[in-house]
Amino acid sequence: MCVYACLNLCCLLLxxxxxCIFSVVKLYIL
Known part of the structure; x- marks a missing residue:
């Protein structure tokens, strides 16, 4: 789901x- 959101230019601008990446990285750190 995160990956598809990243591919969306509108979502990137927002x-x-x-x-999304930060939340995923946070999960790996924790």
Whole structure:
């Protein structure tokens, strides 16, 4: 789901992709 959101340019402009990646990275860290 995150990957598809990242491929969406509109979502990229809204910053969804960065938030999504951050949440995934946070899961791996925790």
């Amino acid at each position: 910053g969804c992709c960065l938030r």
